[in-house]
Amino acid sequence: MRLSTAQLFNQSITSVLQKQTATSKVLEQLSSGKKVNTSGDDPVAALGIDNLNQRNALVDQFMKNIDYANNRLAVTESKLGSAEDLTGSIREQLMRAVNGTLSDSERQMIADEMKDSLKELLSLANSKDESGNYLFSGFSTDKQPFAFDNSTPPKIVYSGDSGVRDSLVQSGVAIGTNIPGDQAFMKAPNGLGDYSVNYLASQQGDFKVQTAKIADQATYVADTYTFNFSDNGAGGVNLQVLDSANNPVANVTNFDATTPVSFNGIEVKIDGKPSAGDSFSMEPQSEVSIFDTISNAIALIEDPNVANSPQGKAQLAQILNNIDSGVNQMSSARSVAGNNLKTVERYKDTHTEEKVVNTSALSLLEDLDYASAITEFEKQQLALNAVSNVFSKVGSVSLFDFI
Template sequence: MRISTAQLYNQSISSINKHQSSSNALMDQISSGKRVNTAGDDPVASIGIDNLSQQNTLIDQYLKNIDYATNHLALAESQLGDADTLTMSIRDNMLAALNGSYSESERQSLADEMQHGLDALLALANYRDGDGHYLFSGTLTEQQPFAFDNSGNIVYSGNDDTRQALVAAGVAIATNLPGDTAFMAAPNAMGDFSVNYSANQTGDFVVSAAEISDSAAYAAAPVGDYTISFTDDGAGGLNYQVSQGGAPLAAPAAFDPTNSIIFNGISMSFDGEPANGDSLTITEQANTNIFDTIQQAINLFTSGNDLQTPAGQSELAQLLNNFDSSVEQMRDARSVAGNALNSLDRITDNHQNLKLANSSALSTLEDLDFAEAISEFEKQQVALNASSQLFGRLSSFNLFDYI
């Protein structure tokens, strides 16, 4: 069989190109340290590499979201921790006012300390993060959440929405705590009503509970405050009478301190016993907040009224109960932040473990065996040199040299 010169040349060039291509591919692998740089290097492994790489990319995004959530929740938890410490100092001042030996100037000093504490607590509730956003205003981060109105009552101007961060497949965690949840919506310690005690009270008693026991009956009753008056029944006991707007709702009835007073769907319980001539008024108030409670205590301390009277003691007891309810609410909010941070730690560990497993699998699929690759590269170089030399000799071969 005869082989033409053109065919011989084509075979030689094809061999050189093949070895050159193999050498270049090996050089790319050695440079990148990867066995699979394109799908053509290993189609099956390439599919697995793409899937694992996408998983790791998604995990990296989750971890970024977790960092954002962790930073904001940790800041909120820290602020609530500072608020808890501050409120305990304020509570100590409220308890100190029970000391009957305190003079008016000393009570004023306590009130001044409580005012400083209230200002500091308000500053914590209106805290801004490093980006200048209010921490406790819900999603209205440009809006200052808390301020006192002209009547001296605190007003919340944020909302109760939360910002959600996707931290795992199907798992979203709130990255903020709305201010009304943390500071505003504490349940009234007595139930559904607050009590205004008469300054002329002589009996040693407090209302331990005032709540709606029959919602249907309460809804059908006229709206407004109720006054309960106590009078001597003439037989060594007491009668009580409930009135609204100055009009009695019913005839006087015998008062038994061991049983609740029930009227218009409202139930009231007492600790202690009123005296003849005592009275009180109840106003519907299902919730309270730490700011108004502290302000009311300050007003009580600076009113000039004797806190050692039964009325003063009863009012202060009510304020302390509402204060404790508000502090418990702040602690609950802090627990929410703490639990979320713990969950984020666990999710982070899961992500990091999965990423480590994926990286190990990626290494198996795509990492290059440098010793084997260098050895193969040297073989291809030898073959390439041999092909080049052979082509050089064939290209210089001439029949006339032998004639």
């Protein structure tokens, strides 16, 4: 077997380079604190590490979405709670104002308080989040949702939309982060049912409409109806119901308030005792705005001739029903926000636990055992020194020295 000087040199330099590479690899691991820095270090572990890192990145994005949703829902729930309490206070002010012992000036003072409360309620409905976006404007977050229009008397109108902004909190799971203003303040179910009632100043009898609902959708005819009571000649009254064209749609002889009046798919229950000559009208309205209801309440107590009259008492009953319906609407909207907030918190806990598990698995796959690594480094360093010494000796030896 022939050995040349070049062959000895190449074998020695290859050994030195291999030991340098092994030493550099261990040194890189010590510097990074990771035992897998490239896929070549451990292909199987590298794939697992990549998958876990991707999952953690997705969880981090879910957590950001949850923080955003949590902030908006918490503020929304708080504002709706304040609006609910304020509306309850307005109801108490109204009941205090219709006390017959109050003077006109005292009643006007309460009306002024109610006007201030209405402005405060409007301010709550126009609340913004920490980013300056309107909470109750649907998708139109840059548009003020509620404002007075130019009518006389002015009414509060809604300029937002019914959009619900979703936040992705889990793969395939989106949670609503807002309550549109129309659902919170503008579309409370009518306290009477499907119709609102207009009472006349000429009313003499002590009565009110208790409910006015659609009873049969198949035969229902939407229209404005007028109820006229006339003397039946026996101490009671007869009732005739006319449509908007003054065509009779119902005639009730010897009207009995305990029996509902039915016509055109509509059922109306009247509570109390109408007098001959009394009349009222009703028109379709299945939803009411809490703002309009409070405005009607203020107008009622500002008119001393109406507040304690039979007309005023009947109007008061309708207003109270609609205020209660408005409070229930805000309470329902608040419940939606609160339930979404709880759901978001549950997903946050789930992601937190998942992040802990993923981080633990990552640690097992890539974290370096420093004690073992330092021992390995010392071993490779010793081997490198030995190989380097051999190379220096071989490099200085020539076969011609032995010829």
